[in-house]
Amino acid sequence: MDRNRHFLRQWLPWIDDTQTPDDTRRHLKERLQASIGGDEIHLTIVIDGAIVGRAGLQQIHPTNRTANIGYWLGEEFTGRGIMSETVRELIEIGRHYYSLQKLTIRCGTENVKSRAVPERLGFQHEGTLRRNENLYGRWIDHEVYSLLLEPNNSTESH
Amino acid sequence: MFYRIVNDQIQLHLTHPHQTEELFALTDRNREFLKQWLPWLDKVQGPEDSRHFLKEQLQKYAEGTLLTVLIYYEGKIAGVMGFHQIGQSNRTAEIGYWLGEEYNGRGIITACVRELIKIGQEYLKLQKIIIRCATDNARSRAVPLRLGFELEGTFRRAENLHGRWIDINVFGLLLEENSHEPSD
Ligand SMILES: CC(C)(COP(=O)(O)OP(=O)(O)OC[C@H]1O[C@@H](n2cnc3c(N)ncnc32)[C@H](O)[C@@H]1OP(=O)(O)O)[C@@H](O)C(=O)NCCC(=O)NCCS
Numbered sequence: 237m238d239r240n241r242h243f244l245r246q247w248l249p250w251i252d253d254t255q256t257p258d259d260t261r262r263h264l265k266e267r268l269q270a271s272i273g274g275d276e277i278h279l280t281i282v283i284d285g286a287i288v289g290r291a292g293l294q295q296i297h298p299t300n301r302t303a304n305i306g307y308w309l310g311e312e313f314t315g316r317g318i319m320s321e322t323v324r325e326l327i328e329i330g331r332h333y334y335s336l337q338k339l340t341i342r343c344g345t346e347n348v349k350s351r352a353v354p355e356r357l358g359f360q361h362e363g364t365l366r367r368n369e370n371l372y373g374r375w376i377d378h379e380v381y382s383l384l385l386e387p388n389n390s391t392e393s394h
Numbered sequence: 395m396f397y398r399i400v401n402d403q404i405q406l407h408l409t410h411p412h413q414t415e416e417l418f419a420l421t422d423r424n425r426e427f428l429k430q431w432l433p434w435l436d437k438v439q440g441p442e443d444s445r446h447f448l449k450e451q452l453q454k455y456a457e458g459t460l461l462t463v464l465i466y467y468e469g470k471i472a473g474v475m476g477f478h479q480i481g482q483s484n485r486t487a488e489i490g491y492w493l494g495e496e497y498n499g500r501g502i503i504t505a506c507v508r509e510l511i512k513i514g515q516e517y518l519k520l521q522k523i524i525i526r527c528a529t530d531n532a533r534s535r536a537v538p539l540r541l542g543f544e545l546e547g548t549f550r551r552a553e554n555l556h557g558r559w560i561d562i563n564v565f566g567l568l569l570e571e572n573s574h575e576p577s578d
C-alpha cells in the first residue's frame with residue numbers, strides 16, 4: 237500500500253488515513269469484524285505468496301439482497317486481468333454464499349481502468365451520480381454499474 | 395414547539411414526543427395508502443412506536459446526522475419529511491417525505507421541499523440534494539421534476555418492498571453548480 241500511495245490516491249479516499257502498519261492492522265481487524273457481522277466481506281488478493289491488492293463486497297443488504305463491489309491493486313500488478321478474474325469470483329461468492337440478486341460497482345467517471353472492469357464483465361450502466369464524492373478537494377462524479385443475478389421477472393424474496 | 399413557517403397554512407416542526415398520539419393516528423389511518431411505497435409500516439403497531447420514532451429523530455438531529463420535521467397543515471399533522479443521511483464530506487443529503495392521503499393534491503410537499511432546500515443551503519451548507527423514488531411512484535417523482543432536479547440514474551431491482559422488486563430513480567439538485575473546488 238505504502239509503495240502505491242501516489243497511484244491509489246488518484247481514486248481512493250482513505251490513503252491519507254493510512255500512515256503506519258498500525259493503521260493497516262486496525263483496518264484489517266475492523267473489516268474482519270464487519271465480515272463476521274455479515275455486512276461486508278473484504279479479501280486480500282495473493283499471488284505466489286505476495287499481496288497484490290484487496291477486493292470485497294460492501295453494504296450487503298439482506299432484504300434487498302444487494303451489495304457493492306470495491307477493489308484496488310498495486311500498480312505493478314495492473315494490466316494482467318487480475319481484478320477482472322477476482323470480480324468474477326466475487327460475483328460467484330455473492331450469488332452462492334450471500335444469495336444476492338444484484339451487484340453494483342461505482343467508479344469515478346474519469347477512472348477509465350476501473351470502469352473497464354464492470355464493462356468487461358457485462359455489467360449495465362445505470363446512471364451518473366454528479367459530485368458524489370469529495371476526493372482530496374476535488375469533486376468526483378460516479379458511474380454506477382450493475383449486474384442482475386436472477387431473471388428479471390422473479391418476485392420472490394427471502 | 396420549534397417550527398419554521400413555510401406559508402400561511404404550512405409549518406415544519408421539530409419532532410417531539412408530545413406529538414405521539416396525533417402522529418400515530420395519522421399513520422394508522424393511512425397504513426394501506428403508505429404501504430404501497432414505504433417499507434416501515436409494519437414496524438409501527440402502536441403509539442409507543444411513534445413515540446420512539448419522534449425521540450430517535452430528535453436525538454439524531456442533535457447528533458447532526460439528519461433533520462426530520464413534521465408537516466403541520468392548518469394546525470394539524472399532515473405528514474413527515476426531512477433530510478436523512480447528511481453526508482459531511484460530500485455535503486450531500488437525501489430528502490424523503492410522506493403525506494396522509496387526505497392531504498395529497500394541494501402542493502404541500504412541493505412547497506415543503508422548496509423550504510427544505512433553503513434550509514439545506516443556509517444552515518447545512520449542502521452542495522447537493524438527492525431524492526429517490528420508485529419508478530412507478532408517479533406522484534412522488536413529480537415532486538423533484540417540478541423543482542428542477544435532474545434524473546441521474548435508474549437502479550434496477552434496488553429494493554424489495556413487501557415482496558415486490560422495485561426500480562428506483564435517483565434525482566439530484568446541485569446547489570453550487572459552477573464552483574469546481576469543494577469550498578470547505
Ligand atoms: C481499478 C484497477 C483495479 C484496475 O486494474 P486493471 O489491472 O486495469 O484491471 P484487471 O486486473 O481486470 O486487468 C485488465 C487489464 O489486463 C489485461 N488483461 C490481460 N490478461 C487479461 C485477462 N485474462 N482477462 C482480462 N484482462 C486481461 C486487459 O487487457 C487490461 O489491460 P488494459 O487496461 O491495458 O486494456 C486498478 O487500476 C487500481 O487498483 N486502481 C486504483 C484503485 C482504484 O481505482 N480502485 C477502484 C475504485 S472504484
Ligand SMILES: CC(C)(COP(=O)(O)OP(=O)(O)OC[C@H]1O[C@@H](n2cnc3c(N)ncnc32)[C@H](O)[C@@H]1OP(=O)(O)O)[C@@H](O)C(=O)NCCC(=O)NCCS
Nearest residue numbers: 431491492493497498499500501502503504526527533534
Ligand atoms: C409522494 C407524495 C408526498 C406526493 O404528494 P402530492 O400531494 O402529490 O404532492 P404535492 O404536495 O407536491 O402536490 C402536488 C399536487 O398538488 C397540486 N397542486 C395544487 N396546488 C399546488 C401548488 N401550489 N404547487 C404545486 N402543486 C400544487 C398539483 O397539481 C399536484 O396535483 P396532481 O398530482 O393532481 O397533479 C404523496 O403522494 C405520498 O405521501 N405518497 C405516499 C408516500 C410516498 O410515496 N412517499 C415518497 C416515497 S419516495
